[in-house]
Amino acid sequence: MSLDDKATKPHDRLAEALAAEMSAVNDLIRARMSSEHAPRIPEVTAHLIEAGGKRLRPMLTLAAARMLGYDGPYHVHLAATVEFIHTATLLHDDVVDESQQRRGRPTANLLWDNKSSVLVGDYLLARGFQLMTETDNMRVLNILSNASAVIAEGEVLQLTAAQDLRTDEGIYLQVIRGKTAALFSAATEVGGVIAGGTDAQVQALFEYGDALGIAFQMVDDLLDYGGSAAETGKNVGDDFRERKVTLPVIKAVAAADAAERAFWSRVIEKGKQEPGDLEEALALMAKHGALEATKAEAIAWADKARAALAALPDHPLRAMLDDLADFVVARVR
């Protein structure tokens, strides 16, 4: 591998290696997101789908299938299904979070209304399910419908855990497994299943996706207390202002004395935030090493993802997935 290759980001190299199939995925997404009868649907979906995003999840499905030597057409259907499910959850999340921006553009709920976001999300979910029935493979249907249930469950859990300082690391892990890792692991697992992988290979693909998703979300939650808007598309302190109980907060609260606990209770549970509170939160996190500990956990999950790859055949795509796990935590390493 040349120095030049090393310089490009792993998901760019994945996109290049999978270019022909990703183009087929994009064609399928465009064809199936349209609606003859309701023009509002392609308006909303085009806004979101054309905005891009990294298409990381469908690439995981394609890479998993190709690594195991799959040469049929259905990994494309599954990759498109995964992106439909992802897009549907983004639309519903923006309603739930009352978000105003997504991928640097105004959200659909702001441009149209909450109603359109809810219903178009439902439409995309149904289209995703339709698409996967075309594979005629009951096992992948099972995996992806299970993942959808786990995603929704994780989102509900996040809703009830927010603003509640009793949220512990166990609940946090359940939340991020649901909201993020479940779709990553389903994406890699169905790629392995459609390719007819052995049980050990399918299990390894599941574990890679699961650990990658967890590392990805932990880094995201960490950057909220230390990244910049330019790097992450979100502003430092968004989670703090929304009173989300993420891992850095959980770790700082676990080590808090009585006065510090009163601070966390005021800003997170009671929501009475004043100027300077974010700086105080950051100082408490630094005092107790909460950000360092979160970083260490994210790196451990990325290592776990890379270790899972050992059960899979040696393949250029496997090397890229290895680099991807590394890259996910490189932003904070």
Place this chain on the structure above:
Amino acid sequence: MSLDDKATKPHDRLAEALAAEMSAVNDLIRARMSSEHAPRIPEVTAHLIEAGGKRLRPMLTLAAARMLGYDGPYHVHLAATVEFIHTATLLHDDVVDESQQRRGRPTANLLWDNKSSVLVGDYLLARGFQLMTETDNMRVLNILSNASAVIAEGEVLQLTAAQDLRTDEGIYLQVIRGKTAALFSAATEVGGVIAGGTDAQVQALFEYGDALGIAFQMVDDLLDYGGSAAETGKNVGDDFRERKVTLPVIKAVAAADAAERAFWSRVIEKGKQEPGDLEEALALMAKHGALEATKAEAIAWADKARAALAALPDHPLRAMLDDLADFVVARVR
């Protein structure tokens, strides 16, 4: 059939004939709507599912399968799936309509919040899909995922057609096929498919459900201009106040002179409603026979539903479905 039997409502007789299986459906719904991790989920669903409702759609699935001699277990799974999809759409509808009451009780979005309604709806939809994969029958998966897409499409179409007097009878039919008839026809069709019915029988079951659903929704829209809250659970004029363009309005607008058109434009398109406007709308509908014409169309669809039953075996359940089609329009006949 005794006079006494005649006196009970057809869906009560269906419920009696299918009591053992409906009890299995209810057990399955209760088991699958729970969530180990997120207690908010059963709170919201119990509120809605325990409130009752007539369970009409799952009974249609059970009746269709039984009429064709099915003796396996999977019509129960499919009936529960149909009810999950129905409940999920109710939760999302209440967010979309900003409703305050459903089945005589406060809606979930009012008791909890819109967020919970969106996410718990997603959860129920996913649980429905999980449940139907257990039947291991790809054709029913296809039918129900298609129905979900048509439902969402119909709801979006309704959203963009509301407050727009260019909405014609063709668009209206598409809307109500989506929002109501698609799940009725999928419910009857999958019952036939799981029972291994012939193509002609499955087609007849589809047509029965489709026509029944259309008649059902037309009557609902008609009662909104002539029923009472006690009978229907909604108040006369709700659709008018929400500026929905339903069949009675479409028919009155089609026959309107210039002054009447200005009235409709003001109250529906501009939404500038004043005291007395509902009475004026009712007078214009009476003048042009709009309510009578709507009633005639509903009755024609109910007749079409009954005619479809001729292709099915003679069976006590068939007679109840025949009575049911009659009963749906009896409220306005």
